[in-house]
Amino acid sequence: PLPSIRGDVKFDNVVFEYEPGRPALKGISLNVEAGQSIALVGHTGSGKSTIINLLCRFYDPVEGKVSIDGVDIRDVTIDSLRSQVGIVLQDTFIFSGTIRDNIRYGRLNATDEEIVEAAKAVHAHDFIMSLPDGYDTQVEERGNVLSMGQRQLLSFARALLADPRVLILDEATASIDTETELKIQDALKTLLAGRTSFMIAHRLSTIRNADLIVVLDHGKIVEQGTHDEL
Numbered sequence: 144p145l146p147s148i149r150g151d152v153k154f155d156n157v158v159f160e161y162e163p164g165r166p167a168l169k170g171i172s173l174n175v176e177a178g179q180s181i182a183l184v185g186h187t188g189s190g191k192s193t194i195i196n197l198l199c200r201f202y203d204p205v206e207g208k209v210s211i212d213g214v215d216i217r218d219v220t221i222d223s224l225r226s227q228v229g230i231v232l233q234d235t236f237i238f239s240g241t242i243r244d245n246i247r248y249g250r251l252n253a254t255d256e257e258i259v260e261a262a263k264a265v266h267a268h269d270f271i272m273s274l275p276d277g278y279d280t281q282v283e284e285r286g287n288v289l290s291m292g293q294r295q296l297l298s299f300a301r302a303l304l305a306d307p308r309v310l311i312l313d314e315a316t317a318s319i320d321t322e323t324e325l326k327i328q329d330a331l332k333t334l335l336a337g338r339t340s341f342m343i344a345h346r347l348s349t350i351r352n353a354d355l356i357v358v359l360d361h362g363k364i365v366e367q368g369t370h371d372e373l
């Protein structure tokens with residue numbers, strides 16, 4: 144791994160097409176300084192997920208390049224990229240096992256104390272302690288022991304433990320009660336602090352708090368600026 148990366152992310156005139164002749168990204172240039180939070184917004188099909196897909200190297204650009212700290216991500220091993228670029232998906236992934244295991248998945252050598260610390264930092268500790276077996280409570284992949292909001296907080300704890308320099312967040316769209324919503328907002332601040340983040344944001348509060356809002360349309364950036372500017 145490259146433990147010392149800063150987390151500057153650059154898209155240099157990136158063109159990408161899933162199918163020949165039908166570009167999903169038509170020359171994206173974006174310069175993100177380490178520590179900045181970016182909200183990607185735009186209509187369905189505008190290219191938000193595609194930007195994320197390239198940053199994770201699920202695909203490579205057809206033209207142009209994506210670099211982190213000035214290094215083309217094609218020149219970095221997948222393992223080291225995975226350790227530096229973390230992703231929290233919309234359908235927050237929970238597997239069958241204990242709550243503890245689910246959080247520990249962020250960093251397999253984490254101690255129990257570190258797990259509790261991460262859970263506390265993102266306001267997940269209290270609901271975990273209210274479950275029948277606390278951190279040893281068994282959850283199922285498709286089970287409904289946990290609400291959407293709780294799943295989200297759990298995935299934040301996992302991401303915090305993994306501590307990547309660059310964090311990608313595909314925010315859940317599910318409606319969440321006000322109390323959990325406030326917890327999520329506060330947990331997000333903790334989670335984003337000191338990292339570069341790319342968020343496919345659905346909550347207005349997340350968009351408002353981003354350092355830079357990037358508006359996409361048909362594979363192009365049509366506007367960018369802060370919430371006040373736009």
Ligand code: ATP
Pocket residue numbers: 161162167185186187188189190191192193194
């Ligand atoms: P949404 O808000 O619906 O998630 P999005 O902004 O994330 O939309 P993308 O998924 O990046 O949009 O899609 C950009 C373009 O690429 C669209 O025209 C879409 O149809 C196309 N596309 C996306 N994924 C694929 C794929 N796997 N194969 C072929 N075309 C795809």
Ligand code: MG
Pocket residue numbers: 191192193
């Ligand atoms: Mg998408």
